[in-house]
Amino acid sequence: MSSPYGLHRVVEPAGVLPQQAWRLSTETRSWPDEVLVDVELLNLDAASYRQLREQHGDPDSVRRAVVEIITERGKMHNPVTGSGGMLLGTVREVGPDSPLGLKPGDRVATLVSLTLTPLRIDDDLADWTGDSEQIPCRGTAVLFGRSIAAVLPDDLPDALALSVLDVCGAPALTDRVVRDAGTEPAVLVLGGGGKSGSLSLAAARRAGAGRLVALVPTQAEADAVQESGLADEVVLADARDPVAVAQAVGAQVDVTIVCVDVPGCEHGAVLATADGGTIVFFSMATSFSAAALGAEGLAADVKMLIGNGYVPGHATFALDLLRATPGVRELFERRERHTSTA
């Protein structure tokens, strides 16, 4: 029997989850709840691509290293960094029991990591020069019952849609948390000018936030967020400096959303949040122990959530938010122009 988590595709070692497995089966005869995808493009995780470049040097050696990993492991799972990436493709075949709601011909992006996605390549990545993390590719990928894939919209450029899908968990969870926080709660977004930050501001507004504050690190970003109209107040501070954050924000807020991808923002978030309030950490740079011990050391009665990247309907929600909120799209496009990261 097949497992919605893909346990049936694990070859070695037996009995672990696909992400923990060394090798997955890329058998292209599919199980009833699976979906097969004709792959067009692999997008390697930035950390993985950087490591491969450092280890292998010239682009062709990097290309051969990636081919070797995929062939050996049945997935693009960098054994050094432990990270993967995502892929773009077109649905070829949908099993009769698949719950994903996809149909043949749909253009999709996978929102689960390549580290758990069975992948077979048929072209030795011959069209890739090895000098970018975007890999043109012909091959087959497998989605499980619990995999997540988003149909790419017709009305948005692929690059913009992928940027949004990359962080789509943040606005969906922000929506839930703000709705649960009572009437017109005050909301603070640390890193309000970034991708997840600007979407979270828009989500908080739509969910009924009262006072809405964006904290950003530079005057240029403050100006951009101010122009976007996404926040009521834009304040300038280093999110890693708890006392500066608290002073910049002023009255404590009911909900704080942390979207700043640098370590050390936990204590500022705690100081800025009122007792009984909620903090959602979306940054992967968050330290579990700094958050737990920080709140305890400050005797702060705050609820702290680990930002789960999966909320049902998150992809549609985020794309709709982008379409409906010109300020969000402006910030995304400004970011593309400056080729900075979020």
Add this chain to the structure above:
Amino acid sequence: MSSPYGLHRVVEPAGVLPQQAWRLSTETRSWPDEVLVDVELLNLDAASYRQLREQHGDPDSVRRAVVEIITERGKMHNPVTGSGGMLLGTVREVGPDSPLGLKPGDRVATLVSLTLTPLRIDDDLADWTGDSEQIPCRGTAVLFGRSIAAVLPDDLPDALALSVLDVCGAPALTDRVVRDAGTEPAVLVLGGGGKSGSLSLAAARRAGAGRLVALVPTQAEADAVQESGLADEVVLADARDPVAVAQAVGAQVDVTIVCVDVPGCEHGAVLATADGGTIVFFSMATSFSAAALGAEGLAADVKMLIGNGYVPGHATFALDLLRATPGVRELFERRERHTSTA
């Protein structure tokens, strides 16, 4: 003006929180919202004591190193491990604006770290032989408006009370989460035989849990938890093996409490929890990114909480739970006899 977070006691560098500071003021003339404590005993954090032993070797050198740290920094904050510990003492003086509810003569244990507690020693730790993490000490400590201290109960041995106070955030937060989870929610405690685990089982029962499952790693511990009567079901599995955890637990639960202090328990917790459910991570070995990416990779719509060690009233709540639940006390005392850790 004094700050409830103790900013007014920070000497160097200026403008940071006491925990981040290199040096605190131990001036014994107190501010209106402070409490002064006559110190009896310092209890060093285990990691800090181990490091000091490794660096300094013989007990007398360790003693001198601790005296030097406290004298230089104005707090017992190990510069290598970054950790502190807690202290026991008797309240000497209570400022007129202190919100802590203490009175002179109260015997107290501090529940905030020594890394943020101003401390002056008057005896060069002369009564300490340097060969244990418990340090007899004469000196003065300062509590701020937001510090946390618990009055030691008359009816329990100090060692037992301190053991309970050390983990008292877990049962208090478990109580809240289980009450918020609807009618008779199914609850799983990973590490149900440990200190925080057994208190969390008792708290979950009192808060109205339905099916209550304890997961433990050994048969001996399973027998002990079974005898204690704290759980409806006791199951045996390695909490680091997600598939084994899911199989042992069977039907998914509504609330999972993670009290196992080893890395790698995030995915098992996710697999064992039903969509819409809640996971509370109390273990300091929790990896933020493993939890966030694990839930996303498994398309699990679960709420994940960072176990905040502070909940108002947590000390009284935990001590009452111990008094009212013979099974909890048995497990604590068994643990003392086996001198194992939780």
